[in-house]
Amino acid sequence: MANEQFFIVGTGFFGAVMAERITSQLGASVTIFEKRPHFGGNSYSYLDRDTGIECHKYGSHIFHTSIPKVWKYINQFTDFTSYRHHVLTKHAGQVFAMPINLFTINQLYQKNFTPSEAQEFLAAEIARDKLSAPKNLEEKAISLIGRPLYEAFIKNYTKKQWGCDPKELPAEIITRLPVRTSYNTNYFADTWQGVPKDGYFALFQKLLDNPKITIKYNCTYESVKNELPKSAKIIYTGMPDALFDYKFGPLNWRSLKFEWETLDMQDYQGTASMNYADLDVAYTRIHEFKHYNPERLAAFNCPKTIICREYPETYQLGTEPYYPINNEENNKLYSLYAEEAQKDPRLILGGRLGQYKYFDMDKTINNALETFDKMLKNNL
């Protein structure tokens, strides 16, 4: 297999892990085409020259996993800090703790419930709407958490996030909404969590540090595909509709806009991630990156801070696709592209774009490790 020619499209976690495995385990060479001027995909980060603050260019990325194989694998390339993610949300001029927990419930209802009192109270709230067969996302959410919590924290946030009324979204999008009747405000429940000690940039540098890996930046697959040898193996982590010239029609996505600002103050919001649950502001959250690295004292205590407002946007061809819109129509369309890809034994579709599915970083790494194992088994 060392003589095989491998071409990878994209340097996000899927492409980078595949490149690392193929070069280190098979001794083969890999060329990666990356349309952006940097590696790392959406998990990329850089150090701001002025402040030394590590900025996550495509929005906050916190690593969390309960998959032992992934944790063991990724720790070969980085140590992690002990950062624990907490999210706050602004609603009606007040700051509440997320996901909904006993602090949130007591604050919204102006109560002092114990856990069992809160459970009993919420059950009665849910029963008030009598929604045994919810027909859409709104009804489903109310059947899970009751109307007041839904209207305060889910309704308008979802409207901004998906650009439509929750009544127009299918009930199946959510199976559960995390509601805790304890004071646990940890955002993630995974066994392991943190951010890479020296940053995502350093992590990707190490993953891709093999003389057998060549990366061509500012280079789209579309611009080189006709020059590749017919026998080459292609691992493609871009959009499947673009790969097949949109022959079945374009897939739909949700896009994002990031608005950056450096402020002359040490601390803007006192936390890394503040959600905005109401419609009076168009953004869904503000990231303040220095809070991801309180252990880096010079940057943390610097008299400046960097914030980034995240605005959900309608996707148009040419803008960045961030979230797949997994409704019935799009899923059907995707399966046509997936079937088309399966006809070509040289081609593997992978990653969050290639598989038209939202994956956290750990699931993406796991998918890449499993894809590599399958490739070996099938003697590709």
Ligand SMILES: Cc1cc2nc3c(=O)[nH]c(=O)nc-3n(C[C@H](O)[C@H](O)[C@H](O)COP(=O)(O)OP(=O)(O)OC[C@H]3O[C@@H](n4cnc5c(N)ncnc54)[C@H](O)[C@@H]3O)c2cc1C
């Ligand atoms: C706003 C946001 C926040 C997130 N936060 C978290 C988090 O906190 N924790 C977590 O675990 N996960 C988080 N994620 C998910 C995480 O970003 C993904 O799991 C991860 O990026 C998936 O890696 P990937 O390789 O599949 O895709 P990507 O990282 O998107 O990489 C794909 C790469 O392929 C390149 N590419 C695409 N098409 C072409 C082409 N035709 N030619 C050449 N190059 C191409 C792109 O430029 C890109 O670099 C978040 C995602 C978003 C959108």
